[in-house]
Amino acid sequence: MSVRASRKALAAFALPGCITLGLFFLLPVGTVMTGALTDGGAFVRLVNDPVFWNGLKGTLILGTAAPLFSLVVGFCIALTLNRLAPKAKTAALIAISLPLTFSGLIVAYGFILLVGRAGFVTLLLAELGFDPAVVGGFIFSPFGLGLAYSYYLVPRVVLIVLPAIGNFDRNQLIAARSLGAGAGRAMIDVMLPQIAPSLVAAFCLTSAVAVGAYGTALALVGTQVNILPLVLYSKISETGTDLPAASAASLVLIAICVLIISLGEAVGRKGSTSRARG
């Protein structure tokens, strides 16, 4: 026997969510879509703009490299965390989750203060004979941007992957060792296939975040590095504002993110159903 709420009550509970979804998602996306589609030339102008293509390329590279790097680092951290005592693990998790609460701008300024041209680390390294121009320039390059991104991508990876690692039966690794597999081989053959869905989900989520991130990039590299969010920014802020083309670029950006998230969801769901079955 289950106690069920009435239809009316359910509708009342759902109302705030529906209003938020409508006002802050459907309406803006609708507006952007109308803006892009009513001006027939918007997509044509976008496609013929080499800056857009460079931005797309930069976004795809950044959206792949930064999450991959974060995935490797986050996976290693999660492995270590999993072996800590519960109290130490909780403390470490709080510390690790902290960057998620920072705005992208703050992260960017933090990096500039640390490894910018007059940054603390840059000046220290200069004492050791490293050229401050080279060291200080790194953070303003696409790689530097990727590193700054990973600052708040790694915690996301850890939070997604840690439960999967925690649920994994470590006896299987020991069993694989006793059956003749080395430590690395045991992990690749036995552990990775079982936690793969969470790794893919973590990659997709962080990739979507990296593709859409804007504040950190703007603060760090201005519009020097070509990525779609900055192309979009330049189209609505600089002289020669082209709102229809900006709307078209937004749609491309949304499409990329939706694609990546759907992929993650699909793999994650497949993993969970095969686990339920298996």
Added chain:
Amino acid sequence: MTLKYENVSFTYPGATTGIFDISLEIDKGELLAIIGASGSGKSTILKLLAGFVSPDHGRIVIDGKDVSALSPESRRLGVVFQNYALFPHMRLWENVAYPLKVRGVARSERHARAVEMLDRVGMKSRADDLPAALSGGQQQRVALARALVFEPQGLLLDEPLSALDASLRVEMRDEILRVQRASGIATLLVTHDQEEALSIADKIAVMRDGRLIQIGTPRELYETPANAYVAGFVGQSNLWQGKVRSDGMVDTEIGAFACDTQGHSSGDAVTVFVRPERVLPAAAGGEGQDAGGDRPASHFSGAVDADRYLGPIRRIDLKVPGGLIRLETHLRDAVTSVRVPADAIRLLPAHRSQTGVFP
């Protein structure tokens, strides 16, 4: 191929628990069971042999070779875990073939050998299933097949039956013994179930607080336990503190026993040990001499404190002045007095904390 522990000691980092100065040997084809309470160090013994931990002192020797410093994967030992630790993402034949895969055996050959091994444990028809589709007993069979398929130098079983139902446990016990005998492999069985150990082991080692307190055949352990702890741990026992008298009698809190006191002098403190099935209802026989012994039996009378019906037998605690006597009998009559034949009594070293009926 023999498996050997030579004066092995190990303590867990930051703890005082571990095992101390253990020497053991398991011969080819022999099944040695290690029993002990939780925390007695029996699982540590297995981990040391498997290479999951390294000894602080002493050597682990397999087939004459010191393997103390070798990693688990280099030791060629098949291990069956308590929870079986099958790989859930691999089919049964892939699970069984995994040790062959890491050794570079070609796919067609390892498939053939895995299926053959599954056949030996009666699981051939399920070769293409995933582990989650199996019952506990079936997973156990597959784990056993996986541990044996690469012809290891020894088989290590870590509480292999503790996750199974009682009826299945007996069936799997026979199955393990059959497969172990067929492969003629030195086997170490870690268990807390003394009945399991008694029924299938060639030799049993009893552990307590990280130390080995007795090793022997199941019969030796049951009939002639080294001390009150072993007597209480292996099977049911009556244990009473006693003092040897000059006339070949032993005084205890429930009265005097007539028994063989050879090797003890008058005034020695001892523990009197009697198995419940050796305590006879007095109605079953007459007073006086026993058939087997030349000493009179000791007689006690009292009231029934507990009478447990176990099917073939009854286990009765008889309250007598000064304590309890536990007996097991197939007789259905009421019991108010019992006799203890002299040859049923063994004198063990005195042990103050072990007295009464066990377990």
